[in-house]
Amino acid sequence: MDKQLLKDTIVTVxxxxxxxxxxxxxxxxxxxIGTSVVVMVGAVxxxxxxxxxxxxxxxxxxxxxxxxEERIGPSFKQPTAEERQRKDLTYEDxxxxxxxxxxxxxxxxxxxxxxxxxxxxxxxxxGGREAINPLVLGVWxxxxxxxxxxxxxxxxxxxxxxxxxxxxxxxxSGIARQLFEDDSPLGQNVRIxxxxxxxxxxxEQASGEGVIGSDDLDERIVYAPFxxxxxxxxxxxxxxxxxxxxxxxxxxxxxxxTATLRxxxxxxxxxxxxxxxxxxxxxFEIVQQIILGLAAIVVPIALAGLIVGGVxxxxxxxxSVTERAPEIGIRRAIGARKRDVLxxxxxxxxxxxxxGGIIGIALGFLFAYAIQFIVDFPAAVPLWAIVVGFLSSAAxxxxxxxxxxxxxxNLDPVEAIRGG
Amino acid sequence: MxxxxxxxxxxxxxxVVHALDHVDFEVSRGERVAVMGPSGSGKSTILxxxxxxxxxxxxxxxxxxxxxxxxxxxxxxxxRREKIGMIFQTFNLLPTMSAIENVSLPLxxxxxxxxxxxxxxxAMLERVRLGSRLDHRPDEVSGGERQRIAIARALIFxxxxxxxxxxxxNLDSSTGEEILALLDDLHRELNTTMLMVTHNEEAAAHCDRxxxxxxxxxxxLTGAALPAGEGR
Ligand SMILES: Nc1ncnc2c1ncn2[C@@H]1O[C@H](COP(=O)(O)OP(=O)(O)OP(=O)(O)O)[C@@H](O)[C@H]1O
Ligand SMILES: [Mg+2]
Numbered sequence: 001m002d003k004q005l006l007k008d009t010i011v012t013v014x015x016x017x018x019x020x021x022x023x024x025x026x027x028x029x030x031x032x033i034g035t036s037v038v039v040m041v042g043a044v045x046x047x048x049x050x051x052x053x054x055x056x057x058x059x060x061x062x063x064x065x066x067x068x069e070e071r072i073g074p075s076f077k078q079p080t081a082e083e084r085q086r087k088d089l090t091y092e093d094x095x096x097x098x099x100x101x102x103x104x105x106x107x108x109x110x111x112x113x114x115x116x117x118x119x120x121x122x123x124x125x126x127g128g129r130e131a132i133n134p135l136v137l138g139v140w141x142x143x144x145x146x147x148x149x150x151x152x153x154x155x156x157x158x159x160x161x162x163x164x165x166x167x168x169x170x171x172x173s174g175i176a177r178q179l180f181e182d183d184s185p186l187g188q189n190v191r192i193x194x195x196x197x198x199x200x201x202x203x204e205q206a207s208g209e210g211v212i213g214s215d216d217l218d219e220r221i222v223y224a225p226f227x228x229x230x231x232x233x234x235x236x237x238x239x240x241x242x243x244x245x246x247x248x249x250x251x252x253x254x255x256x257x258t259a260t261l262r263x264x265x266x267x268x269x270x271x272x273x274x275x276x277x278x279x280x281x282x283x284f285e286i287v288q289q290i291i292l293g294l295a296a297i298v299v300p301i302a303l304a305g306l307i308v309g310g311v312x313x314x315x316x317x318x319x320s321v322t323e324r325a326p327e328i329g330i331r332r333a334i335g336a337r338k339r340d341v342l343x344x345x346x347x348x349x350x351x352x353x354x355x356g357g358i359i360g361i362a363l364g365f366l367f368a369y370a371i372q373f374i375v376d377f378p379a380a381v382p383l384w385a386i387v388v389g390f391l392s393s394a395a396x397x398x399x400x401x402x403x404x405x406x407x408x409x410n411l412d413p414v415e416a417i418r419g420g
Numbered sequence: 421m422x423x424x425x426x427x428x429x430x431x432x433x434x435x436v437v438h439a440l441d442h443v444d445f446e447v448s449r450g451e452r453v454a455v456m457g458p459s460g461s462g463k464s465t466i467l468x469x470x471x472x473x474x475x476x477x478x479x480x481x482x483x484x485x486x487x488x489x490x491x492x493x494x495x496x497x498x499x500r501r502e503k504i505g506m507i508f509q510t511f512n513l514l515p516t517m518s519a520i521e522n523v524s525l526p527l528x529x530x531x532x533x534x535x536x537x538x539x540x541x542x543a544m545l546e547r548v549r550l551g552s553r554l555d556h557r558p559d560e561v562s563g564g565e566r567q568r569i570a571i572a573r574a575l576i577f578x579x580x581x582x583x584x585x586x587x588x589x590n591l592d593s594s595t596g597e598e599i600l601a602l603l604d605d606l607h608r609e610l611n612t613t614m615l616m617v618t619h620n621e622e623a624a625a626h627c628d629r630x631x632x633x634x635x636x637x638x639x640x641l642t643g644a645a646l647p648a649g650e651g652r
Binding site: 326329330332334336417 | 473530
């Protein structure tokens with residue numbers, strides 16, 4: 001088939017599609033959905049891995065969190081009965097781990113507030129203003145050595161302040177904005193659940209982001225001395241223990257600290273941990289779960305779309321073969337071989353679905369840009385999604401068009417001319 | 421050039437119709453033969469067999485020395501494309517294509533570029549005096565003009581054999597005369613072998629011989645019904 005003939009065929013195809021506009025569009029919808037879903041999934045996956053890269057860059061890879069529950073951070077699951085019956089991790093557990101020689105730094109962490117949205121949040125005010133959903137963390141003064149804490153104005157609190165249970169705090173930039181707008185928070189007295197704390201530092205504006213949407217976690221954090229918080233909230237029994245290892249020694253540190261906790265908590269040798277061991281990879285696990293969940297929903301949709309589209313295309317092509325039987329007969333009579341007719345109809349089917357593919361890809365792009373701007377997610381359409389989307393749409397045309405095309409090619413010319 | 425040997429063509433399973441029944445005849449190169457007979461006597465069937473669109477139930481169809489039964493579909497298609505021009509009873513133009521596209525289609529199917537094909541198709545349409553209707557579609561021209569487009573398409577390869585199924589059947593007598601004159605010209609120029617189905621004695625008079633059919637049988641193969649120049 002020379003190029004001219006190819007171009008000509010496309011023109012013919014587009015013409016004959018235009019003749020059945022509505023029907024073509026209807027059958028195309030399946031293909032469009034299938035292709036656009038492929039592109040959308042590609043865009044979301046790209047966004048997720050981009051986001052994970054951003055997070056892991058900022059979340060220290062040499063840090064391990066020990067918690068009562070299996071997971072820290074927002075959880076998609078209710079805690080199990082076993083989890084709810086667990087003993088709290090204690091301050092003494094933290095001290096025991098701090099005694100070990102492998103960790104570089106250790107801090108207990110007492111949490112008032114929640115990583116996720118919660119009804120039971122601390123009330124933090126200044127003047128008439130109230131901070132939105134603050135997350136108060138009671139930690140030791142060495143906390144900035146453990147995870148990256150960037151103080152923009154002022155300073156972190158000191159060992160003396162902690163030991164003397166001084167009511168000082170370092171606040172996230174979001175809270176600073178909410179309570180002080182453009183004024184300097186340094187030296188000001190804020191109220192946290194009724195008690196007065198002096199602001200000694202303000203954190204840098206968070207540059208990183210959560211997995212989905214810009215995460216405000218860093219923005220709404222309030223660091224205060226552990227002992228101060230422990231005294232203020234005696235009802236909060238448990239702690240989390242944050243451990244930092246030297247580069248490359250995280251496995252060793254995790255192992256030792258885990259062993260220490262198992263002994264202290266009397267875990268039998270053959271039983272599972274009755275506490276959570278959370279490393280930065282946990283983020284990846286969560287992301288993986290999200291991806292798998294997404295795929296479970298979306299892949300069947302894409303497949304169904306393509307199959308529905310394929311059936312529609314086969315239908316439209318069969319009708320077209322019947323309707324155009326005289327044309328086919330005439331072509332055969334004046335010199336078109338069976339295979340010319342076959343390629344013509346296959347080509348039409350592929351053009352039809354390919355068109356749907358192109359529209360679907362365009363929709364996918366639109367979707368990617370939309371979520372990029374609306375929920376601030378770094379979605380981007382990867383090349384493989386375009387290639388896979390287009391090829392699968394074309395393949396649907398090829399498969400769905402095969403039978404009608406074979407039928408067209410095998411029509412008896414004399415009868416076809418007479419009208420099928 | 422064309423030879424039918426004891427050709428039969430039956431249709432149907434239970435109530436068999438003998439469209440053709442032991443038909444024997446031969447047309448030599450450059451000869452023009454009119455095929456006449458009442459409706460349903462098998463005229464169109466003969467043309468379909470000669471161009472290889474249809475297969476005989478029995479007997480042999482030989483064109484240019486080749487038994488068509490020995491040719492596969494591709495070879496027959498090539499034969500139709502290059503050696504046999506076919507003018508159908510019902511024009512059989514593609515309704516969505518312009519005159520020039522219809523006429524260039526056989527060339528395009530043979531792999532010619534659009535430009536070259538349309539150059540030649542344009543020249544052929546000029547010859548049938550349709551130079552001013554190149555871009556009109558079949559439904560935008562008169563019946564006679566449609567017939568001439570069909571003729572131009574049939575002749576685009578200057579085929580040695582021309583099969584014409586009532587080329588004047590749908591036309592008024594003066595337009596019919598025009599078409600017949602055109603075919604005369606072509607015959608004179610290219611020495612085309614012609615098989616022309618017609619109901620019209622005057623049209624038959626343009627041919628060298630007349631093959632008369634009735635109920636699928638040859639009932640006569642004669643010289644011209646009227647000697648040329650007489651009776652007109
Ligand atoms: N596909 C078919 N199935 C059954 N019978 C057929 C078929 N095609 C043609 N016939 C029969 O074969 C006979 C010859 O048909 P043909 O078309 O050759 O006639 P014709 O001489 O061309 O007639 P007309 O002058 O009306 O065009 C007719 O009786 C017709 O009914
Ligand atoms: Mg007929």
